[in-house]
Amino acid sequence: MAPTIIPANEATHRATGGVPEASPQDRLQILRDARSIALVGVSPNPIRASNFVATYLVRTDLTTYPVNPRADEVLGRRCYPSLADLPEPPDIVDIFRAHDAIPGVVDEAIAVGAKVVWFQLGLRHDEAARKALDAGLQVVQDRCLKIEHARFAGGLHYGGFTTGLVTSRRRRSI
Numbered sequence: 699m700a701p702t703i704i705p706a707n708e709a710t711h712r713a714t715g716g717v718p719e720a721s722p723q724d725r726l727q728i729l730r731d732a733r734s735i736a737l738v739g740v741s742p743n744p745i746r747a748s749n750f751v752a753t754y755l756v757r758t759d760l761t762t763y764p765v766n767p768r769a770d771e772v773l774g775r776r777c778y779p780s781l782a783d784l785p786e787p788p789d790i791v792d793i794f795r796a797h798d799a800i801p802g803v804v805d806e807a808i809a810v811g812a813k814v815v816w817f818q819l820g821l822r823h824d825e826a827a828r829k830a831l832d833a834g835l836q837v838v839q840d841r842c843l844k845i846e847h848a849r850f851a852g853g854l855h856y857g858g859f860t861t862g863l864v865t866s867r868r869r870r871s872i
Contacts, residue, residue: 717827720838726850728814728836732789734761735843736781736812738803739794742772748794749773751818751844758847763788780806787811792843794818801826808833816843 720728735755740748749772755762756773764772767779778784781791781803791807793800793815800823807815808830815830817823819842827837838846 717824717831717837717839720836720841724836725838725841725846728790728816728838729847729850732760732814734763734786734788735790735792736763736765736778736784736788737772737792737794738765738781739799740764740766740769740772740777741794742766742769742777747818751792751794751842754844754848781810781812782806784810787813790814790816790843792816792818793821797821797823801829804830808835814838816841818842819845 737748737752737755740752743749744753752762752764752773756775762775763784764775764777765779765781765784766772766777769777771777781788787810789812791803791812791814793803795803800817800821804815804823804826812835814836815827815838817827817837817839819840822839824839827839830837
């Protein structure tokens, strides 16, 4: 018996629990439109991935808001206890929380009027993603915002930061 061949778009649809994936063009447009990002669950510990991403993002022209109720400051910036405490609704809510905390963060993002929820690399929660989509938010799952931003800006370098070596590549503004 021959194996059943599933078209790629249908296979992706099944693999994602019916939640549409954000295309590269969608992700590029999200990053072009964004002016502010809330980093929910960012750690003040420099060896944590969330701190590495925050270190990169504070060097961009995006307004970054660290959100962590257990930290007063991250990278010299005031840390807010919740999304509701931010001075403005963020364009993107970048989530660095455990899987079981994602629905609560999505509820907060909807309540404050965020435009996008971004689940960091390794994070998927199709039920929460569907709720965000149904509320009119855009959703990106299982993607690192730092990697995507650097990729579109032409800034992927050794270790994720510019090495200082001479290169023929020019940095682009996204």
